[in-house]
Amino acid sequence: MSDKEKIISSQSSSDEYISKVTFKKKIINHSANEIKKLNNQTASDSSSKENTSIELNIFNEEKKKFFNCKKICVRTAHLLLVLFVTGNLFFQNTKLRDALIQRDYVYLFCFVSLTYSSLLFFFLTCFKNPGYVEKQQVECRRNFQNDGLPNIKLRFCTYCHLEQPIRSRHCEECRRCVNKFDHHCPWLETCIGEKNHKYFWLFVGTTNILICWCIEITWSSFVSYSKWSTWLLKNLLFLFDAQVLVISFFLTLSLFLIHTYFMITNTTTWEKFSRKNITYLKILKNESNNPFHQSYLKNVYLFLFGPRDNTWENVYAAFFKSNLKESNMSNNNSENEVQVKIEKTKH
Numbered sequence: 120m121s122d123k124e125k126i127i128s129s130q131s132s133s134d135e136y137i138s139k140v141t142f143k144k145k146i147i148n149h150s151a152n153e154i155k156k157l158n159n160q161t162a163s164d165s166s167s168k169e170n171t172s173i174e175l176n177i178f179n180e181e182k183k184k185f186f187n188c189k190k191i192c193v194r195t196a197h198l199l200l201v202l203f204v205t206g207n208l209f210f211q212n213t214k215l216r217d218a219l220i221q222r223d224y225v226y227l228f229c230f231v232s233l234t235y236s237s238l239l240f241f242f243l244t245c246f247k248n249p250g251y252v253e254k255q256q257v258e259c260r261r262n263f264q265n266d267g268l269p270n271i272k273l274r275f276c277t278y279c280h281l282e283q284p285i286r287s288r289h290c291e292e293c294r295r296c297v298n299k300f301d302h303h304c305p306w307l308e309t310c311i312g313e314k315n316h317k318y319f320w321l322f323v324g325t326t327n328i329l330i331c332w333c334i335e336i337t338w339s340s341f342v343s344y345s346k347w348s349t350w351l352l353k354n355l356l357f358l359f360d361a362q363v364l365v366i367s368f369f370l371t372l373s374l375f376l377i378h379t380y381f382m383i384t385n386t387t388t389w390e391k392f393s394r395k396n397i398t399y400l401k402i403l404k405n406e407s408n409n410p411f412h413q414s415y416l417k418n419v420y421l422f423l424f425g426p427r428d429n430t431w432e433n434v435y436a437a438f439f440k441s442n443l444k445e446s447n448m449s450n451n452n453s454e455n456e457v458q459v460k461i462e463k464t465k466h
C-alpha cells in the first residue's frame with residue numbers, strides 16, 4: 120500500500136469513528152430525553168394519585184359527616200315521636216290521665232317502665248358495638264380454617280384490609296366489617312350484628328307491646344260528637360296518634376316475628392335473602408340446609424348470651440364433618456344393599 124492510500128484509509132476510518140461517536144451521542148441524548156419524559160410522567164402520575172387520594176379522603180370525610188348527621192336526626196326523631204305520642208296520652212282525657220288523677224301507681228308504673236325499656240333497648244341497639252371484626256380475631260379463626268373446614272375462599276375486605284370471617288360482611292354506611300351481619304337498620308342508623316341483635320329483638324318486642332297498649336288507650340279515648348267536623352277537630356290528636364300507632368304496630372310485629380324465627384333457627388336476614396351470593400352457603404347441595412342450626416334451645420341461648428368461644432367456623436366445620444359421615448354411611452348402606460341383592464340373585 121502506498122502512502123497516499125494509507126492516508127486515505129486512515130481518514131476514512133477516522134470518519135467512520137466520528138460518525139459512530141455522533142450516532143452514539145444522539146442515542147444517549149435521545150434516551151436521556153426519554154428518561155426525562157418518563158420521569159415527568161411518573162411525577163405527574165404520582166401527583167395525580169395524590170390528588171385522587173386527597174379527593175377520596177375529602178369525599179369519605181363528607182360521607183362520614185352526612186351519616187353522622189343522619190344518625191343524630193333519625194334517633195332524635197324516634198325519641199321525639201315516642202315522647203309526643205305517650206305525652207299526648209298523658210295530657211289528654213285518657214285512661215292514663217285518669218290513672219294519674221286516681222293515683223293508680225301500678226298501672227302508671229307498668230306503662231312508664233314499658234316506655235322506658237323500649238327506649239333503653241333502642242339506645243342499647245344504637246350505641247352497642249354490633250360486633251365489628253378485629254384483626255386478631257381473624258388470625259385466630261384462620262387456624263380453625265386449616266383444621267376441618269372445606270376449601271372455601273374467604274372474602275378479602277379491601278376497605279378494612281382483612282379476611283372476612285364466616286357470617287361477617289362489610290357495611291358501607293358503618294365502614295366496618297360486622298360479625299354475623301344481619302342488616303343495616305335505617306331507623307336506628309346502625310348495623311345489626313352478633314352483639315346487638317338481641318337488643319334489637321328486645322326493642323322491637325317491647326315497642327310492639329307498648330304500641331298495643333297505646334292503641335287500646337287511644338281507641339277508648341275517642342269522644343263522639345253529632346257533627347263530624349267537631350268530632351274531627353276534637354279528636355285530631357288522637358287521630359294522629361292512631362295513624363302512627365297502627366303503622367308502627369304492623370311494622371314492629373312483622374319485624375318481631377321474623378327476628379324470632381331467625382333467633383330460633385340461627386339464621387340472619389342477609390343469609391336468608393342472599394344465600395346465592397354467599398360462598399359458604401352456595402356450595403351446599405340442599406338449599407334448606409342451615410349449617411349453623413344446632414338445637415332450637417341452643418340457638419336461642421347463643422342468640423341471647425353470645426357465641427363466646429363457639430366460633431362459627433367451628434360450627435360450620437362440625438356440620439361438614441357430620442354430613443360427610445352421613446354420606447359415607449349412606450354410601451356403605453347402599454353398597455351393602457347391592458351386595459345382598461347380588462347374593463339373592465345368585466341363589
Ligand SMILES: [Zn+2]
Nearest residue numbers: 276279289296
Ligand atoms: Zn370491611
Ligand SMILES: [Zn+2]
Nearest residue numbers: 290293303310
Ligand atoms: Zn352498618
